[in-house]
Amino acid sequence: MESCNCIEPQWPADELLMKYQYISDFFIALAYFSIPLELIYFVKKSALFPYRWVLVQFGAFIVLCGATHLINLWTFSTHSRTVEVVITTAKVLTAFVSCVTALMLVHIIPDLLSVKTRELFLKNKAAQLDREMGLIRTQEETGRHVRMLTHEIRSTLDRHTILKTTLIELGRTLALEECALWMPTRTGLELQLSYTLRHQNPVGFTVPIHLPVINQVFSSDRAVKIPPNSPVARLRHIAEKYMPGEVVAVRVPLLHLSNFQIYDWPELSTKRYALMVLMLPSDSARHWRGHELELVQVAVALSHAAILEESMRARDLLMEQNVALDLARREAETAIRARNDFLAVMNHEMRTPMHAIIALSSLLQETELKPEQRLMVETILKSSSLLATLINDVLDLSRLEDGSLELDLVTFNLHAVFKEVVQLIKPIASVKKLSVSISFALDLPEYAIGDEKRLMQTILNIVGNAVKFSKEGSISIAAGIAKSEPLLDARAPDFFPVPSDSHFYLRVQVKDSGLGINPQEIPKLFNKFAQNQSVANRNSDGSGLGLAICKRFVNLMEGHIWIESEGLGKGCTASFIVKLGIAGRSNEPDHRVVPLNRVQANFPGLKVLILDDNGVSRMVTKGLLMHLGCDVTVTSSTDECLRVVSPEYNVVFMDLGMHGTSGYEVAMRINERITKRHERPLIVALTGNTDRATKDNCFRVGMKGVLLKPISLEKMRSVLSELLERGTLRQS
Amino acid sequence: MDVSQMQGQLIDYTASLFREGFLDDQFTQLQQLQDESNPDFVFEVVSLFFEDSERLLNDLGRALTQQIVDFKKVDAHVHQLKGSSSSIGAQRVKNACVAFRNFCEEQNTEGCLRCLQQVKQEYFLVKNKLESLFRLEQQILAAGGSIPMVE
Numbered sequence: 001m002e003s004c005n006c007i008e009p010q011w012p013a014d015e016l017l018m019k020y021q022y023i024s025d026f027f028i029a030l031a032y033f034s035i036p037l038e039l040i041y042f043v044k045k046s047a048l049f050p051y052r053w054v055l056v057q058f059g060a061f062i063v064l065c066g067a068t069h070l071i072n073l074w075t076f077s078t079h080s081r082t083v084e085v086v087i088t089t090a091k092v093l094t095a096f097v098s099c100v101t102a103l104m105l106v107h108i109i110p111d112l113l114s115v116k117t118r119e120l121f122l123k124n125k126a127a128q129l130d131r132e133m134g135l136i137r138t139q140e141e142t143g144r145h146v147r148m149l150t151h152e153i154r155s156t157l158d159r160h161t162i163l164k165t166t167l168i169e170l171g172r173t174l175a176l177e178e179c180a181l182w183m184p185t186r187t188g189l190e191l192q193l194s195y196t197l198r199h200q201n202p203v204g205f206t207v208p209i210h211l212p213v214i215n216q217v218f219s220s221d222r223a224v225k226i227p228p229n230s231p232v233a234r235l236r237h238i239a240e241k242y243m244p245g246e247v248v249a250v251r252v253p254l255l256h257l258s259n260f261q262i263y264d265w266p267e268l269s270t271k272r273y274a275l276m277v278l279m280l281p282s283d284s285a286r287h288w289r290g291h292e293l294e295l296v297q298v299a300v301a302l303s304h305a306a307i308l309e310e311s312m313r314a315r316d317l318l319m320e321q322n323v324a325l326d327l328a329r330r331e332a333e334t335a336i337r338a339r340n341d342f343l344a345v346m347n348h349e350m351r352t353p354m355h356a357i358i359a360l361s362s363l364l365q366e367t368e369l370k371p372e373q374r375l376m377v378e379t380i381l382k383s384s385s386l387l388a389t390l391i392n393d394v395l396d397l398s399r400l401e402d403g404s405l406e407l408d409l410v411t412f413n414l415h416a417v418f419k420e421v422v423q424l425i426k427p428i429a430s431v432k433k434l435s436v437s438i439s440f441a442l443d444l445p446e447y448a449i450g451d452e453k454r455l456m457q458t459i460l461n462i463v464g465n466a467v468k469f470s471k472e473g474s475i476s477i478a479a480g481i482a483k484s485e486p487l488l489d490a491r492a493p494d495f496f497p498v499p500s501d502s503h504f505y506l507r508v509q510v511k512d513s514g515l516g517i518n519p520q521e522i523p524k525l526f527n528k529f530a531q532n533q534s535v536a537n538r539n540s541d542g543s544g545l546g547l548a549i550c551k552r553f554v555n556l557m558e559g560h561i562w563i564e565s566e567g568l569g570k571g572c573t574a575s576f577i578v579k580l581g582i583a584g585r586s587n588e589p590d591h592r593v594v595p596l597n598r599v600q601a602n603f604p605g606l607k608v609l610i611l612d613d614n615g616v617s618r619m620v621t622k623g624l625l626m627h628l629g630c631d632v633t634v635t636s637s638t639d640e641c642l643r644v645v646s647p648e649y650n651v652v653f654m655d656l657g658m659h660g661t662s663g664y665e666v667a668m669r670i671n672e673r674i675t676k677r678h679e680r681p682l683i684v685a686l687t688g689n690t691d692r693a694t695k696d697n698c699f700r701v702g703m704k705g706v707l708l709k710p711i712s713l714e715k716m717r718s719v720l721s722e723l724l725e726r727g728t729l730r731q732s
Numbered sequence: 733m734d735v736s737q738m739q740g741q742l743i744d745y746t747a748s749l750f751r752e753g754f755l756d757d758q759f760t761q762l763q764q765l766q767d768e769s770n771p772d773f774v775f776e777v778v779s780l781f782f783e784d785s786e787r788l789l790n791d792l793g794r795a796l797t798q799q800i801v802d803f804k805k806v807d808a809h810v811h812q813l814k815g816s817s818s819s820i821g822a823q824r825v826k827n828a829c830v831a832f833r834n835f836c837e838e839q840n841t842e843g844c845l846r847c848l849q850q851v852k853q854e855y856f857l858v859k860n861k862l863e864s865l866f867r868l869e870q871q872i873l874a875a876g877g878s879i880p881m882v883e
Contacts, residue, residue: 437743439880442768474740476880616781616816620762623773627765657811688815710758710818713765 018076025069032066054108061101064094142291145173146298153302162310163252163274164195166303170278171197174292177245177281182232183274184209184254191232191275207231213249218273223250223293232277245280246288250296252276253304276300343395350391357384393549407556411583412452414506415440418479421459429467434475436463441480448506449581450557458550458561462510462574465546470514473571482507482577504582505559509575517565517572525563526551554578602629603720607648609681610634611641611666612655617709621653621686624716638666645670647679651723654703656687656694667701682723686711705729735877742868743880749865754858758821778862781820785855788813792848796841806844807836813851824854 036059043055071087149169153162163181171179178198182191185206191214193205207214213230226233226249233247251273278296280286361381369377418438429436459477466475482505499505517525526547554561559578565571608630612618618634625632633649635641638658645652652670656663667683674680684705685698698706705728707719722729749755766773788809795806814829828851835843869879 435740435743437739437880439739439878441878442771476736476739478878478880614812614815614819615784616777617819619777619780620765620819623762623765623770623777626770627767657815688818709815710761710821712757712761 022073022076025072029066029070029073032062032069036062054104057097057101057104061094061097064090064097068094138291142295145169145295149173149299150302153299153306162303162306166299167195167197167276170276170296170299173295174278175281176278178277178279180232180277181252181274182207182277184272188272194274214275217249217275218251221251221297223248223278223288223296225288226277228279232275233279245282245286247277247279248288248293248296249275249277250300252300254307347391347395351388354384354388354391358388393546407451408453409449409581410452411447411449413446414444414448414479414580415446417452417456418459418477421456421463422477424460425463425467429475432467432471434467434470434473436467436475436477438477438479441478444480444506445504445582447583448504449583450578451553454553455557455578458553458576458578459508459510461546461550462508462576466510466512466514466572466574469572470512473513475510475512478509478511480507481505502582503579505577506580507575507577509573511571511573513571515572516568516570517563518568519565522563522565526561550576603724604629606630606720606724607650608632609641609645609649609652611636611638611652611658611663612686613637613658614655617655620710624711624713625653627713628717628720630720641666642669642673645673645681647674647676647681649681651720652681652683654683654685655709656685656698657689664697664701667698667703671702682727684719684723684729735872735875738868738872738875739877739880742865742872745865745868749861753823754861756821756823758818760821762820775866777820778866781816781822782859784816785813785825788816789848789852789855796845796848801839801841801844803836803839807833810836822855822858825851825858828854 039055039059043052068087068090071083071090074083075087149166152165152169155165167179167181170176176197178196180196181194183194184190185192189209190206191209193207211231213226214232217224217226226247228245228247230247232249252275254272254274276296280288358381361377361384364377365374365381418440422436422438425436463475463477481499551561554576557578557580559576561574561576564573564575606629608625610618610621610625610632612621612634613636615636618636622632622634633644635644641652641654654663654666663685667685670683671680682704683702684707685694685703686707686709687694688709690706690708695706704723705719707715707729711719719729750759762774762777792806792809792813795802795809810829810832814826814833817823817825817829828847832844832847832851835847872879
């Protein structure tokens with residue numbers, strides 16, 4: 001046996017170790033053989049692997065390594081030279097392949113690595129493209145929405161609808177949680193919630209306009225993100241803990257439609273803005289993106305453009321109308337001028353001879369005349385007075401007809417008007433033995449605002465007619481407030497007297513027991529120049545214009561007048577309703593600024609103290625003062641008075657004829673008690689005796705006036721007025 | 733009787749009271765003070781007047797039948813009565829009081845007693861009249877009418 005170059009193992013001693021090596025080598029070989037098999041299997045499966053021949057190389061390398069290890073198995077025991085040769089060959093091959101592989105790998109591994117980077121790069125690129133695609137898609141969608149919005153917003157030209165539509169469309173397009181529009185109030189100091197998308201009743205919420213967040217939005221022409229807890233974004237109840245998502249606000253320019261100056265129509269006439277607030281839903285993690293904000297701005301611009309268009313159109317229409325109206329007005333003015341000229345001339349021409357006739361006839365009447373002559377002169381006078389009245393009436397009526405008559409509104413005493421009418425009519429009525437009575441409803445105010453003269457003229461005319469057409473019996477006048485129920489007059493079914501805070505409707509009814517009127521004649525009564533022909537009016541005078549004029553006056557006072565009669569001989573009832581203003585309301589000028597010769601109607605809140613030991617007289621004075629609206633306290637003895645008196649009281653009315661005490665002493669004690677002059681109440685004496693001595697005594701102790709008992713309502717009223725004006729009743 | 737007839741009656745009656753001098757302008761003033769915040773003013777005042785006057789008349793009667801008549805007190809009572817009657821416009825009563833006071837000043841007991849009789853008579857007359865007036869008014873109001881005012 002030739003000696004081999006391998007190391008001679010010591011057989012018996014390392015048999016175990018040998019055995020292990022044997023087994024390990026075997027397994028290594030197995031693994032080394034299976035790896036390429038796996039590789040091949042998987043490569044066959046994958047279609048994309050570009051380095052096949054590297055695999056082959058690698059496979060060869062592995063196989064050879066395996067083979068080497070396998071052949072090693074035979075070297076553990078003595079072995080022949082053939083084995084040696086095989087091993088050597090195998091090792092040489094293996095070495096060669098390994099080196100080649102190692103060399104190749106130097107090239108391949110960077111490639112492989114770069115594959116990985118390229119892969120990453122490609123992934124990024126893909127993601128980016130994805131995003132860009134998404135963007136383009138959104139933009140296309142936005143474009144579609146804008147077209148839709150434009151279409152919707154421009155489909156109507158009504159200002160409010162435009163804004164509302166903008167709101168709705170934006171809400172829909174951007175899938176908003178809530179969208180609100182805040183409009184400036186008339187005062188311009190607050191913004192009021194006018195419309196919201198989802199909230200049902202947006203009333204009453206106001207927000208002052210000068211909040212910093214609002215100023216920020218108004219000063220920028222872009223949509224601005226605002227904090228979700230600002231007052232304009234808080235639309236739900238404060239009790240609910242709800243935080244909306246991101247909120248954006250944008251200003252919406254409003255047009256000042258009140259100013260239509262034709263020559264001054266700048267584009268910058270919009271100084272007022274409304275605020276539109278848009279809220280994203282809070283549960284989605286959405287944020288306001290650039291294109292969405294732009295969309296909002298586009299929508300706002302669209303709405304503004306639409307409104308401008310509408311306004312332009314309105315302006316053009318108005319201009320045309322203006323021109324037409326101007327022309328019409330000028331024509332009407334010319335016509336009126338012509339008529340006035342005519343009337344003035346005719347007026348003058350007619351009145352001058354009239355005046356001469358009347359004057360000379362009156363003078364003639366004064367001279368010595370025979371009875372027949374006197375009769376003739378009287379007839380002339382009567383006829384000419386009639387003619388003069390006729391001329392006046394015609395003048396009045398023509399002025400009434402063309403509406404150039406204006407009511408002269410003053411505050412006047414309603415009760416006094418009626419009383420004066422009765423005074424005027426009493427002589428005639430008593431000659432005819434007619435009794436005249438008035439009844440006022442309890443709720444009829446004493447004072448009213450209206451045209452006193454013409455109201456009196458109307459009442460006088462109607463009452464005069466009643467007297468004229470009654471031969472006997474009585475005339476009753478009833479005045480009250482018209483209730484807001486429809487009149488029972490079939491000719492005016494649409495007339496509803498509806499009272500308001502500042503106006504009431506006066507209803508007057510004059511009933512007489514005279515000749516009556518045929519119901520068929522009634523419609524003609526208010527026509528001009530119509531007279532009641534069915535009665536022989538031998539002693540009738542008047543132009544027949546009276547009722548026509550009354551009707552014009554009543555119409556001017558926004559009222560209605562009508563006559564009812566059951567027939568001839570059954571009397572007749574004339575009624576009318578007119579609108580009058582309520583006196584003593586807050587739109588009246590401040591009472592303290594009343595001029596000297598104007599007596600105050602009422603003295604609300606004036607604190608008055610009465611001292612009088614006579615119960616009846618005390619009660620009467622108290623009633624008087626309470627009727628005038630004062631706050632009255634009564635005392636019946638000097639002690640009580642001195643106990644009660646204080647600077648709170650404005651006036652003290654003291655009866656001088658009190659038994660056992662001197663009113664002068666009380667006055668002095670009051671003035672001593674209240675030392676400050678301006679705090680002292682004004683003390684006025686009431687007495688049955690107003691001689692010089694009493695008056696002097698009163699003024700000496702510091703009283704401001706002396707009044708004679710019993711005192712009338714009117715007198716008390718003027719006394720209180722004067723006291724408040726001048727602080728004294730003394731004539732200096 | 734319907735409302736307008738009653739109203740007519742009231743008007744005539746009131747007119748007659750004024751004509752005959754029972755009432756004067758002051759009563760009209762009182763009627764003017766009656767309004768919706770004070771609907772029974774006249775009635776209340778007149779009732780008070782009745783109470784007061786009857787008390788005063790009794791006091792006067794007693795004072796004048798004393799052994800020694802205290803004219804100061806009598807005068808004070810008459811003064812009160814004069815004041816009350818003039819406050820409500822009971823003209824004849826007031827005039828009687830004026831005459832009464834003159835006798836008081838003269839300290840004439842006989843005259844005073846005569847005057848007291850006069851005053852009493854006038855007072856009861858006017859009381860009667862006013863009560864009838866109020867009855868008529870109540871009737872009208874009960875029938876749904878309103879009280880007319882005579883000028």
